[in-house]
Amino acid sequence: MLHSLTSRIVAVGSIVSTSLVFLSGLLLSASHNMTASFEWNSRKQKITEVMSETLSDLREAQSEERGYLLTKDASFAENFDDLINAINSKEKLLEQLLKDNPVQYERSVALQAAVSQRVVTLKKLISLAHQGRFDEARTEVLSGRGRIDMVLLVQKVNEIQETEHELLLERLATLKTHAAWNKQLVIGGSMIIIFLVGGLLLIVTLGIRNPMRMILMAMSDFGNGDLKARVNGHMGCTEFDMLAHGYNTMANRLEHAVEAQEASDRKLVAANAELTHHSNVLKLRGQSLELLGEMAHRLQAARTEQELSTIVCAFVPRVIPGINGALYAHNNSRNLLLRIAHWGNVACGHDSLTPDSCWALRLGQSHSVSHQGSDIFCTHVEKDVTSYHCEPLLANGEVVGLFYLQGTVAEENRFLLSALIENIAAALVNQKLQKDLREQTIRDPLTGLYNRRYMEEMLGFEIARSRREDTTFGIIIGDIDHFKKVNDDFGHDAGDVVLCSAAAEIQSAFRSNDIVCRLGGEEFLIISAVDSLDTLVMHTERLRTALASLDLHHDGKKLRKITMSFGIALWHKNAFANGAAIIKAADEALYRAKSEGRDRIVVAT
Structure with missing residues (x-):
C-alpha cells in the first residue's frame, strides 16, 4: 500500500510544473519517512514478540523444573534443554534487533545477563534433581530468589517495550508533522498540489489510522486480560496485514503459553495433593511401625501363652484397625492349631482346627477371599463371613501357627501385615523354645518323668x-x-x-x-x-x-x-x-x- 501511495505521489508530481519539483521531493522524503516509521513499528512488534516468547519459554522451563522437583519424575523436564536453547537463540536475536540503539542495546545486554543468570539457576536445580538432591533443590526454590529474578526480568522487558513504544509514537508524531508541513508547502505552491497532497494525505492517514486503531484496540484488550482479542478484518494495506498477522501470531502463542502455564499449575496442584496424601500415608505408617516395635519388644519378653495373647489383642487392632481376627498356635503332639487369642467380634466358633481345614496351611502361603465365589473358602471359616485373610506362621519351613483376619486387608496395610506375621511367628517360636528348654531342665530324659x-x-x-x-x-x-x-x-x-x-x-x-x-x-x-x-x-x-x-x-x-x-x-x-x-x-x-x-x-x- 505504501509503495502504491508513493507511485501516486510521483505521478502527481510529474503533472505539477517543474517549479514544484522541490516540493515533490519533499513529499517523496515524507513518504520515505512514513515507510521507515512502519518498518520501525514492525521492528517494535518483532522485539515485543521475541521478548514475550523468551519470557514464555523461561516460565515453561521453570514449570518443568518445579514439576520435576515436586514429583521426582524426570519426564516433567524432558523439554528443558530445548527450551534453554530456544531462549539463548531469542536473546541473540533481540541483541541484533536493538544494536542500532545504544540505550536499548545496553538494556538488552542487561536483560540477556539476567536471563542467563536465571537459566544458570534453573540448570543448577535440574542438575541437583538429576543427582537425587531434591531436598536441596526444593530449599533453593523456597528461598524465593527465582520469583525475584523473574520479577526483575519482567521489569527489564517492560522497560524495553515501553521505550520502543515511545519511540514508535515519536516517529508517528514526526510523520504527522511532516505531513502537515508538506501540506502547507503544497497550499503555498498550488491549489492543485494542495488537492493532490490533501487527497494523498487523507488516503495515507485513513490507511494508517484505522489499522492502528484496530491493532491498538486489540493490544489493549489483550493487555486487560482478554486472551481471545485479535485483529480481525482487512487492513487495506499489505504492511498492516503483515503487522496484524504478526500480532495475531504472537497473541496465539501467548494464549497457548498461558494455557500451558495454567495446565502446569493444575498439574503441580495435583502433584502437591498427591504428595500430601503420600506424606499422610507415610506418617500413619511411621506410627504403625512404632507400634510394631513396641509390640515386638513385648512379644520377645512374653513367657506364657496368656501373656502373648494379651499383647496380640492389645496391639494388632491398633496396627490394623477395623479388622477382627484370631491367632492359632500349632500343637505338635495333637497336630492341631489351638486358638490362643482373638480380638473384636470375630465370627469364629472354633477353638481348634486341623491343618487340612485351612488352604493357607495347605499351600504354605497367604490365602485371601474378597467376596463369595472369588476363591475357595476354608472349612474353618463361618458360612456368613464374606471376606477373610489367612496367613500361615512359618519357621524354618514348619508351621508354628495361623493368623486369621476377618475382612479385607487394604493394599497399604500389606507391609504392616508382613511385619506382624514375622513378629508373631518369632514370638511363637521363642515361646516354644523356652518351653522346650524348660521341659529339658525338669524332665528325666529316659522316662519322661519329672526330675x-x-x-x-x-x-x-x-x-x-x-x-x-x-x-x-x-x-x-x-x-x-x-x-x-x-x-x-x-x-x-x-x-x-x-x-x-x-x-x-x-x-x-x-x-x-x-x-x-x-x-x-x-x-x-x-x-x-x-x-x-x-x-x-x-x-x-x-x-x-x-x-x-x-x-x-x-x-x-x-x-x-x-x-x-x-x-x-x-x-x-x-x-x-x-x-x-x-x-x-x-x-x-x-x-x-x-x-x-x-x-x-x-x-x-
Missing part, C-alpha cells in the same frame, strides 16, 4: 499351699526291687526297659494333677494331692499289683518280674518342719519295707 530338681521346686510349692490353706498331701517313694540283678543278668538296655515300663505304670496309676518324679537310678517319688492316708495306700497298692503282673521282654528274652517297695508319708504342717523332713520319713518307711522282705508298702509313723 529331682522339679520335685524339690514343686514340693516347696505344695508345702506353702498346704500351710496357707491348711490341707494335706502325700509323699510316696518307690524303689524297684533287685534292679541291679536285672542290669547284671540282662544288661543296661534291659534295665532301661524296666525303668521305662515302671515309669509308665506309675504315671497311669495316679491322677494327672499328681507329680511323678524319678529321683535317680531305680527310685521314684510321687507327690499326691490325696488327703486321705487310706486312699493313698489304696492307689499305691494298685500300682504295686500292676507292676508285679507286668510281663517284660528284651531282645527275645523274658525279663524277671518287677516288684517295688514303697514308703508313704502324709504331710501336715504340724507333723513335719519342712520338705526334707517328710522325704526323710517316707525314705525311712521305704527302708523298712526293703528290710521286711520287699514288694510291700510301709507307712511312716
